[in-house]
Amino acid sequence: MTILVGFIYTPVKQRFMKLTSKGRYAVMALVDLAKFNNINPVSLRDISLRQGISLDYLEQIFAKLRKKEIVQSVRGTQGGYILNKKAKEIKLTNIFEAVDEKVKTVQCKKESKKGCNGKLVKCLTHNLWDELESHINNFFDKKSLDDLVKDNEEKRV
Amino acid sequence: MTILVGFIYTPVKQRFMKLTSKGRYAVMALVDLAKFNNINPVSLRDISLRQGISLDYLEQIFAKLRKKEIVQSVRGTQGGYILNKKAKEIKLTNIFEAVDEKVKTVQCKKESKKGCNGKLVKCLTHNLWDELESHINNFFDKKSLDDLVKDNEEKRV
DNA sequence: AGATACTTGACTATTTTAGTCGGGTTTATA
DNA sequence: TATAAACCCGACTAAAATAGTCAAGTATCT
Structure with a gap:
């Protein structure tokens, strides 16, 4: 039952x-x-x-990676893709950004003078989401493609 | 174009x-x-x-929280919900688990003898997702409801 | 010329999300 | 004891996102 008086509920x-x-x-x-x-x-x-990834889907993904200058394309026979930067300089953050994976935990805009959910105060858990966001992004900012390749080689040995 | 020979592609x-x-x-x-x-x-x-959360939706959420014994219900007029444990003992992990939010980054089963994606070896990024999972869960395991309430009170002052 | 590989854009089945809706049952209190 | 406040339960659904597919190209090497 939804009976709310004097209160407009706006779904998020x-x-x-x-x-x-x-x-x-x-x-x-x-x-x-x-x-x-x-x-x-x-x-x-x-x-x-x-x-084991669909070729068609890969094409979509690489189109995005190219736009963000993470890879370069080489057309024609024997063509393909090459990295556009050194593996060390490509961080996970860059990759996720390129393909639209957001790690944005807080939907309240920092610029706005209002608080969260259209209220005047910050929501009770605002700081938590802020913290979480930086916790995760911190992880992604540190990890580079190079780390992953090396990590992979180590495990092989 | 998807032309794959001798290879059955199974979408995930x-x-x-x-x-x-x-x-x-x-x-x-x-x-x-x-x-x-x-x-x-x-x-x-x-x-x-x-x-500012829909009452109907809250009812669904609290049904799950009750099943996991995080809250207790009190029926009738003047009823409602109370915590079933001390706020210190309720970790974010428990809450997310209760409402089906998974922080499971790897879909490959650890028990299975096979590797990821039905292949015989671990996928190239297996360790990454493992690491990420524990990084995030580590954060959630530490944070309790009590921390959040206190954090909130501090900011008020 | 032909094959390989990238390029672009439209389309879509399925699943998930974030709810809604309608009917209950329980209990305090007037 | 009637009533209203609150929980309880299950079915339903619009909209969005996901994970693709499909078609029709263009560029380049051999």
Whole structure:
């Protein structure tokens, strides 16, 4: 039963944090790319086969990565993708940003003079989400593609 | 174009990490409850009004919290909910678990003898997701409801 | 010329989210 | 004892997001 008097309830439909297959695929594909990125470009077909990701979906993901200048494309036969920066300089944050995975936990705008949820005060848990956000982003900011490749090589030995 | 020879591609539809309004509402509501949980039970109606969360939705959320014994219900007039444990003993992990917010980053089963994605080896980024999972859960395991209430009181002063 | 590979954009089945809605039952109090 | 406040329960749903698919290109190497 919803009977609210003198109070307009405005639903908040927005998801406030996500991390899905798209982001995971992007990272997996880039680690693969970084590993095989010696001289020749790596084709999406190869990545698709090795990593078990739909080729069509990979194309979408790489279009985004290209726009954000994380990879460069080489067209034609023997073409593919190469990294556009050193693996050390590509942080997880950059990758997730590129493919639209947000780690934004607070939907209240900092610029606005109002508090959260249209109220005049900060919501009770505002600081928590702020903290959480930086906790996670801190992790992503530190981790580079290079770390992942090295981590992977170590485990192989 | 998807032309894969000798390779059966099995899509993974599963989201691997989420944290949405339901979890946020649960935490907000419980902080509210903990603050006003002195002698009398707190009604969902009051929480709804104070926190701007749909009453119907709150009822769903509290049903789950009750099943997990985080809150206790008091029926009848002047009824409501009370905490079933000390605020110090209720960790964020418990809350998120209760309302089905998973922080499970790896979909590969640890028990299975196979690796990830049905392959024989771990996927390239397996360790990353493992690390991320414990990084986040570590944060949630430490934070208790009591911390949040105190944090809130401090900021008021 | 032909094959390989990237490029673009539209389309879609399925699932999830964030609720709503309608009917209960329980209990304090007037 | 009537009533209203509160919890209880299950079904339903609009909208959005996800994880793709599909079609029709263009560029480049051999």
